[in-house]
Amino acid sequence: MSGKTTHEPHETTAARSRKAGTDAPGGAPDAADAVLELAGASKEYGTETAVSDLSLSVRDGELLTLLGPSGCGKTTTLRLIAGLETPGAGTITLDGERVADDTHSVDPENRDVGIVFQDFALFPHMTVAENIAFGLTDADASQKDERVAELLDLVGLESFGERTPDQLSGGQRQRVALARALAPEPDLLLLDEPFSNLDVRLRVRMREEVRRILDAAGVTAVSVTHDQEEALSISDRVAVLNDGRLEQVGRPEVVFEQPESRFVAEFLGRAGFLSGHVDETGVHTGIGSFETARMQGLTDDYAGTDIDVLVRPDDLRAKPVESEAGDGRVVHRQYTGSSFVYRVELDTGDVIHCEHNHTTDIHLDQRVAVAFVADHTLAWYPGE
Ligand code: ATP
Numbered sequence: 440m441s442g443k444t445t446h447e448p449h450e451t452t453a454a455r456s457r458k459a460g461t462d463a464p465g466g467a468p469d470a471a472d473a474v475l476e477l478a479g480a481s482k483e484y485g486t487e488t489a490v491s492d493l494s495l496s497v498r499d500g501e502l503l504t505l506l507g508p509s510g511c512g513k514t515t516t517l518r519l520i521a522g523l524e525t526p527g528a529g530t531i532t533l534d535g536e537r538v539a540d541d542t543h544s545v546d547p548e549n550r551d552v553g554i555v556f557q558d559f560a561l562f563p564h565m566t567v568a569e570n571i572a573f574g575l576t577d578a579d580a581s582q583k584d585e586r587v588a589e590l591l592d593l594v595g596l597e598s599f600g601e602r603t604p605d606q607l608s609g610g611q612r613q614r615v616a617l618a619r620a621l622a623p624e625p626d627l628l629l630l631d632e633p634f635s636n637l638d639v640r641l642r643v644r645m646r647e648e649v650r651r652i653l654d655a656a657g658v659t660a661v662s663v664t665h666d667q668e669e670a671l672s673i674s675d676r677v678a679v680l681n682d683g684r685l686e687q688v689g690r691p692e693v694v695f696e697q698p699e700s701r702f703v704a705e706f707l708g709r710a711g712f713l714s715g716h717v718d719e720t721g722v723h724t725g726i727g728s729f730e731t732a733r734m735q736g737l738t739d740d741y742a743g744t745d746i747d748v749l750v751r752p753d754d755l756r757a758k759p760v761e762s763e764a765g766d767g768r769v770v771h772r773q774y775t776g777s778s779f780v781y782r783v784e785l786d787t788g789d790v791i792h793c794e795h796n797h798t799t800d801i802h803l804d805q806r807v808a809v810a811f812v813a814d815h816t817l818a819w820y821p822g823e
Contacts, residue, residue: 472498472499473496473497473498473499473532474497474498474499474533474534474626474627474659475495475496475497475520475531475532475533475534475627475659475661476495476496476497476530476531476532477493477494477495477496477516477519477520477529477530477531478494478529478530478531478532479492479493479494479528479529479530480492480493480494480516480519480526480528480529480530480531481493481526481527481528481529482512482515482519482524482526482527483527488683489512489515489683490512490515490516490519490526490683491512491682491683491684492528492529492684493512493516493529493680493683493684493685494529494685495678495685495688497627497659497661498659499659500657500658500659501659501660501675501676502650502653502659502660502661502662502673502674502675502676503660503661503662503674503675503676503677503678503688504661504662504663504664504669504670504673504674504676504677504678505517505661505662505663505664505678505680506664506665506666506667506670506677506678506679506680506706507665507679507680507681507686507706508665508681508706509665511680511681511682511683512680512682512683512684513663513664513665513680514631514663515683516663516680517629517631517661517663519531519539520533520552520627520629520661521547521550521552521554521629522538522539522544522545522546522547522549522550522552523547525539525544526539526540526541526544527541528541529541533550533551533552533626533627534551534626534627538550551623551625551626551627552625552626552627552628552629553574553619553620553621553623553625553627553628553629553658554620554628554629554630554631555613555616555617555620555628555629555630555631555633556616556631557631557632557633557635557636558636559604559612559613559615559616559636560616561604561612561615561616561619562604563603563604563605564603565603565604566600566601566602566603567591567596567599567600567601567602567603567604567607567615568587568591568600568601570604570615570618570619571586571587571590571591571600571615571618571619571622572586572587572622573619573622574619574620574622574623575587575622575623576623586622587600587622588600590618590621590622591618593618593621593652593655593656594614594615594617594618594652595614595648596611596614596615596618599611599615609636609637609638609641610637610641610644610645610648613633613636613637613645613649614648614652617649617652621652621656621658624658625658626659627658627659627660627661628653628658628659628660628661629660629661629662629663630649630660630661630662630663631663632663632664632665633645633649633662633664634646634649634664634666634669635664642669646669646672646673649673650673662674667706667707667708670691671691671694671695671707672691674691675690676688676689676690676691677689677690677691677694679694679702679703679706679707681702681706686699686700686702686703687699687700687703694707695707695708696815696818697735697818698710698749698818700820701747701820704749704818704820708751709751709752709780709792710749710750710751711749711750711751711752711755711789711790711791711792712747712748712749712750712789712791712820713725713726713747713748713750713785713787713789713791714745714746714747714748714787714788714789714822715729715745715746715747715748715819716744716745717731717737717741717742717743717744717745717746718742718743719739719742722734722737722746722748722819724748724787724789725766725767725785725786725787725789726755726766726785726791726808726809726810726811727810727811729748729811729817733816733817734746734748734816734817734819735816735817735818735819737819744821744822745821745822746819746820746821746822747819747820747821747822747823748817748818748819749817749818749819749820750791750811750817751792752780752792752793752794753794753813754811754812754813755791755792755793755794755809755810755811755812756793756795756809756810756812757769757781757783757793757795757801757807757808757809758807758808758809758810759801759805759806759807760806760807760808761806762806763806764806764808765806765807765808765809766783766785766786766807766808766809767783767784767785767786767806767807767809768783768784768804768805768806768807769781769782769783769801769802769803769804769805769807770782770783770784770790770803770804771803772801772802772803774797775797776797777797778794778795778796778797779794779795779796779797779799779800779801780792780793780794780795781793781795781801781807783807783809785809791809793807793809
């Protein structure tokens with residue numbers, strides 16, 4: 440780490456484009472803007488491929504989250520970026536400098552990267568102020584004091600500098616870990632499952648707080664999580680990994696609303712698929728017909744073929760009907776407190792979910808008509 444001591448929060452490119460709403464669809468960064476670039480990065484452990492041919496750019500000032508199920512390669516990717524692992528193939532470039540390829544790898548301490556570990560990893564025998572000052576190796580005493588005061592102010596812990604980590608709550612420890620990692624003004628901040636050690640309520644509060652701190656610091660960051668809600672709520676872009684490979688990268692609303700694969704559709708929230716037949720008049724499914732124009736990118740070329748249309752619980756409502764009328768029957772009901780989610784098996788064999796207000800009580804086995812109540816376009820996949 441460089442141990443720089445000046446600190447001028449600035450409005451980043453990503454922050455500017457967020458405000459201006461000028462983000463390109465999918466949020467692909469300009470190459471000139473990239474702080475981090477992975478090109479074809481791969482890592483194998485024996486016969487196990489942890490990361491496979493991963494290409495990804497992270498632009499100045501953005502928070503990109505690596506999202507995927509357990510074992511998909513998120514932590515390995517973070518360790519490759521940090522320099523804790525060496526790629527077997529491919530390259531990693533940080534702020535224009537090639538820091539790793541198959542012939543060399545710059546040591547972690549010589550990369551301008553800050554890391555917030557899952558367990559925060561604070562030094563227990565040091566005060567909060569000493570923890571924060573730890574990476575400021577090139578600064579003199581007064582520069583350190585000034586920078587520590589700035590950081591304490593940034594993370595809202597002005598009066599906690601003399602405490603030790605055991606005198607802090609979980610949320611406060613996380614703030615200190617963040618301040619310590621930000622102190623030397625790294626080119627890139629890595630966050631490893633940053634909220635997994637916090638209880639559920641604190642987690643939601645700290646998401647907002649961490650996002651505020653990252654924006655105020657103007658830092659570029661890569662975070663790792665398997666929690667899709669967390670990824671969607673805090674990130675500028677989300678990269679979905681599956682089995683070591685990148686499935687899709689884009690702005691949260693793009694990966695959620697336009698998932699490019701069934702895997703992404705199913706990993707980001709509850710997905711149902713309506714089998715549909717396409718003809719000149721539209722797409723015909725077990726809950727009715729849709730205009731072709733409602734399907735994302737569906738062309739006349741698909742007339743005569745079968746497709747599967749992605750629907751989510753909030754797109755659909757079930758209405759009880761008499762005897763054998765309707766589209767299917769309720770096979771499961773889940774009460775979540777704020778809502779009821781009904782699983783409906785359609786007469787076509789498709790299984791979908793309908794989300795209702797918690798006061799809408801439909802009993803098991805009830806025949807229902809299912810209505811599509813959304814007005815957005817729909818993702819679809821060629822029939823299997
Ligand atoms: P989790 O969410 O459970 O932490 P992850 O997405 O971070 O998972 P990784 O820890 O990157 O996944 O692991 C990716 C794959 O590489 C897994 O199959 C894992 O078993 C394997 N792996 C990771 N580290 C090693 C290692 N040091 N030696 C052997 N295999 C490893």
